[in-house]
Structures are given as C-alpha cells and as structure tokens.
Amino acid sequence: MWTFFHKMASPPHFFRVAKTLIPWLAIPGYALLAYGVFAGLFLAPADYQQKDAFRIIYVHVPAAYLSMMAYMIMAIAGGIGLIWRMKLAHAVAASAAPIGVTFTFLALATGSIWGRPMWGTWWEWGDPRLMSELILLFLYIGYIALRSAIDDTAKADKASAVLALVGAINVPIIHFSVEWWSSLHQGPTLVREGGPAMDPAMLYPLLAMIFGSSLVFGSMLLRRIRAEVLRRERRTRWVKELVLSPGGRR
Amino acid sequence: MSQQSTQIPGLLAGLLGTLRRDLLLAWKRPGDVLNPLFFFTMVCTLFPVAIGPSVEQLAFAAPGVLWVAALLATLLSLNSLFLADHEDGSIEQLLASPQPLVVLTLGKTTAHWLTSGLPLVVLSPLIALAFRLPPGTIWVMMTTLALGTISLSLLGSVGAALTVGLHRGTALLSLLILPLAMPVLIFGTRTVSLAAAGDAYSMGLFALAAYAVGALSLAPFATAAALRISNE
Numbered sequence A: 001m002w003t004f005f006h007k008m009a010s011p012p013h014f015f016r017v018a019k020t021l022i023p024w025l026a027i028p029g030y031a032l033l034a035y036g037v038f039a040g041l042f043l044a045p046a047d048y049q050q051k052d053a054f055r056i057i058y059v060h061v062p063a064a065y066l067s068m069m070a071y072m073i074m075a076i077a078g079g080i081g082l083i084w085r086m087k088l089a090h091a092v093a094a095s096a097a098p099i100g101v102t103f104t105f106l107a108l109a110t111g112s113i114w115g116r117p118m119w120g121t122w123w124e125w126g127d128p129r130l131m132s133e134l135i136l137l138f139l140y141i142g143y144i145a146l147r148s149a150i151d152d153t154a155k156a157d158k159a160s161a162v163l164a165l166v167g168a169i170n171v172p173i174i175h176f177s178v179e180w181w182s183s184l185h186q187g188p189t190l191v192r193e194g195g196p197a198m199d200p201a202m203l204y205p206l207l208a209m210i211f212g213s214s215l216v217f218g219s220m221l222l223r224r225i226r227a228e229v230l231r232r233e234r235r236t237r238w239v240k241e242l243v244l245s246p247g248g249r250r
Numbered sequence B: 001m002s003q004q005s006t007q008i009p010g011l012l013a014g015l016l017g018t019l020r021r022d023l024l025l026a027w028k029r030p031g032d033v034l035n036p037l038f039f040f041t042m043v044c045t046l047f048p049v050a051i052g053p054s055v056e057q058l059a060f061a062a063p064g065v066l067w068v069a070a071l072l073a074t075l076l077s078l079n080s081l082f083l084a085d086h087e088d089g090s091i092e093q094l095l096a097s098p099q100p101l102v103v104l105t106l107g108k109t110t111a112h113w114l115t116s117g118l119p120l121v122v123l124s125p126l127i128a129l130a131f132r133l134p135p136g137t138i139w140v141m142m143t144t145l146a147l148g149t150i151s152l153s154l155l156g157s158v159g160a161a162l163t164v165g166l167h168r169g170t171a172l173l174s175l176l177i178l179p180l181a182m183p184v185l186i187f188g189t190r191t192v193s194l195a196a197a198g199d200a201y202s203m204g205l206f207a208l209a210a211y212a213v214g215a216l217s218l219a220p221f222a223t224a225a226a227l228r229i230s231n232e
Helices: A001-011 A011-043 A051-082 A087-119 A128-148 A155-185 A200-232 A238-243 B002-006 B011-028 B030-051 B055-078 B083-088 B090-096 B101-130 B135-163 B168-181 B180-198 B204-228
Strands: none
Touching: A001 A011, A001 A087, A011 A051, A011 A087, A011 A200, A011 A238, A051 A087, A051 A155, A051 A200, A051 B168, A087 A128, A087 A155, A087 A200, A128 A155, A128 B135, A128 B168, A155 B135, A155 B168, A155 B180, A155 B204, B011 B030, B011 B101, B030 B055, B030 B101, B055 B101, B055 B135, B055 B168, B055 B180, B083 B090, B090 B101, B090 B204, B101 B135, B101 B204, B135 B168, B135 B180, B135 B204, B168 B180, B180 B204
C-alpha cells in the first residue's frame, strides 16, 4: 500500500501511470456524456412545470458538484503537500484550481440562465446556493491570484496551500451563514426540496452526466498535472531524456 | 550558558512583549491608527450623500453601511500589520526567537485589534446615532462589531502574513480576505437589523462569538505557518 503511494509520489512514475490512465477515464467519460446529452435533450420527457427549461440541470448539477469537488481536491492536495512535503500534491492542487474555477463559473452561468424562466430573474440574491457558489468563485480567484503573485514556485505552493486550507474550513461556515441570511428574506420559495421523485427517464441521463463529467474531469486533471509536472521538472534528467528520446514528445 | 537558557521568558512574557512593543509603536505613530478611523468615518459619511438624507432609508441601511465601512477600515489597517516588521527585518527576529511563533503572532494580532478594532467599536455609537439607529440596538451593534472585528483581525492576519513582501499586496489581501470574511459580515449586519426590527437576534450573536472563538484557536497557527512561508 505505502510503496504504491511512494511510487506515485515520484514524478516520472506518475507521468507514465497518468498517461495510461487518461484514456481509461476519458473514453467512458465522453461516452457517458454523449449518452447523457442525447438522452437528456431528446429522450427525457419535459417537466410538467418547468417544461423544457429543466433540461439545463444536465449541465448545471454536474458543474456545481465538480466545482466543490475541485476545491476539496485542491485543499486536500495542498494539505498533503504541506504536511508530507510531497511536491506532486502541490502540482495536483495547482492543476485543480483552473478547472475548478471554470466549473464554478459554468455552474453560476447555467444557474443564472435557469433562473431567468423559473424565477423571472437572472440573479436571485435570496438563494443561498447561488450566493455560496459566487463566494466559492471569489475564493478560487483569490487562490489563483495569490499563486500567480508569487514567483517562486515552492513558496507559491505552500502559501496557496495555507490559503486553500483556511478557505476549506470556511466553506461550510459560509454556506451556513448564507443560508441563515437568506432564510430571513421573504423571497420566493425556490426549487422544491423533496418534491416529487424524479422520473427514471429524467434521472438516468442526469446520473450519466454526473458520472461522465466526473470521469472527464479526472482525465482533464491528469492531463493538467502531467503538463504541470513537466513544467516543474523541466531541469531534471528524466524530462530531458524523455524529450530527446525518439518519438518521445509525449 | 545554562543560566542564560533559564532566562528565556515564558509564553505569557513573549505574548505580552510583542503586544507591548506593537502598542508602543502604534502610540509613536498615531497616524497609522487614526487613518483607518478617519476612513471609517468618511465611508459612513459617503452613504448619506450617495443614498440621500431620507431618515427611514438611512436607518434601514445603517447596519450594512457601518459593517461594510468597518470591514474596509480593518482591511486598510491589516496591510501594515507585518509590513514595517518585514521592511526593517524585525520579522526575522520573531522567526528566530525561541518563543513559539504562534504566541508572538497572537500578540501582534491582539495589538492590531486593540489599535484598529476596538477604536471602531468605540466610535460606532456616534455614527449609529447619526444614522438614526434605534438607541436600544446600539449596544447590540457594538457587541457584534467587537466580536466581528476580533474575527476580522485574526482572519486578516493570515492574509497579511501570506501577502507580506509581495508586490500589489494590498489588492491581493482584499481579494483573499473579503470572501472569507463573508460570514462575519452576514452575521454582523443581520443581527443588528434584526435587533433594530425588534426580532430575536441572539442567534447571530452566538454565531459571531463562535466564529471569533474558532478563529482565535485556529488562525494564529495559520498565520505563523504563513509567516514562515513568506519569509523563507
């Protein structure tokens, strides 16, 4: 078990394993996405209340879920990097941030587009989930800004890891406070919690989208980590050998 | 040698020593303490000018205005928390000291709260009265501000330690701290609004106190770690 981890912590080994792993994530991931998009758009029946507008959940839910997942990965990887001084973990954190911020933005944008027909407004200040997601976007932006403000990679890694951990402790508190705040508003009652159970014809495409997006996210993350590892290890011998070997650009 | 090692003062002496030093520095440079206060007052003056002098509107906006102004004033003063020490190298002395860095940073943060948070709390009733906040809610506002500024000082010290010595540190500091400070702002403003409307508000006070205690027990460690990282 531990030797597995030690091996994975070695950049050249990880570089090779990630390469073989990527297609195993990407191919089923994109296949699931293709099924999910098709079934979500054409096979699933229109919602009796929301009509066709509900179909945006097939993008919105996976994006929102992955935006939080990416932050968790970022914080945990940062913590591992700080505690065990594992350089690869910092590369993981650095690679997760741009993907996470994209998903957060996507979740906000789709939520806003969904809100237009549902609540009659592009932006509803009273919805705690929208607010939490917006603050999450700010947290990501702060993290990326701090990373890019520090030139020394090792220093940027550690400083941003501290920030990610402080942020990770705060995220539940922020969510709780925003919920408390919005519960005081007399705003419209939003998406019904515990409403009628979802029709399987609607649910399966959603599950396919969630799993597919997660797999694609994993493959994108691995790709980014590979690039990040190459950039960080550019002065080492194994990278030089890799680049100079015949047909070894990959 | 052994005699010397027994002379290393205890934890409390280290804490009080840093606290005393920073308070003394603030006393010698009153501008650093007063500028954020003037800033706070001015931001609070800007709102009636911008919103209009309608009394109901001002009383409605008062908690939010006061809290946002306090948040910005705290941010303004946070920038200099470690800056002077970084420039004259005394931060190296803190790092090299045999005292745990956590205790020393706690001393510095306490000094920061005493010179930035506490004056805001003392000044706030004046502004609250000018904004026609019901007199009975003024002490609620002072309590929320006292608890909230403690959390802001602690949370901000982490950000200040992370950004010390960076170019464009000020803008970056706001970017890092403002989203994290959101719970403090929410609990602070809503508690005062609820109290002004005559509703039950104790939950907000408890939440603020809990946040302050949590920050007090966790933030100094993060600050110390961040200081070590940014002074490597």
